[in-house]
Amino acid sequence: FCMCFPPFRGPLCEQLEHGRLDNQRNFSAVLHYLTSDDDTDIADIQESLPRLWRQYNRHHDYPVVIFHDGLSEEHRRQVVA
Numbered sequence: 001f002c003m004c005f006p007p008f009r010g011p012l013c014e015q016l017e018h019g020r021l022d023n024q025r026n027f028s029a030v031l032h033y034l035t036s037d038d039d040t041d042i043a044d045i046q047e048s049l050p051r052l053w054r055q056y057n058r059h060h061d062y063p064v065v066i067f068h069d070g071l072s073e074e075h076r077r078q079v080v081a
Contacts, residue, residue, distance in 0.1 A: 006063030020061050042075045046078060
C-alpha cells in the first residue's frame, strides 16, 4: 500500500514509475476515489476497482489514487488484495 502520489513509489516516495502509456498522451491524469474506513465503503471499492480495470483502465493505464480519512491496516489489505 503506497502513500505516494503518482508517478512516485517507494518507502520515501523516491522511485519514479511511469505508466506504460504515459509517453503516448499529451496530458496527465489520475483516477481517484474518496472513502471512509466503513466496511460498506471498503466493500464498494473492492467491487469497483476490478470493474474499473476490466471496463476502462486496462486500455488507458491511469494511476488510481484512494483518498481516505484513515484506513485500518485490515481495510488496506482488503483494498490491495
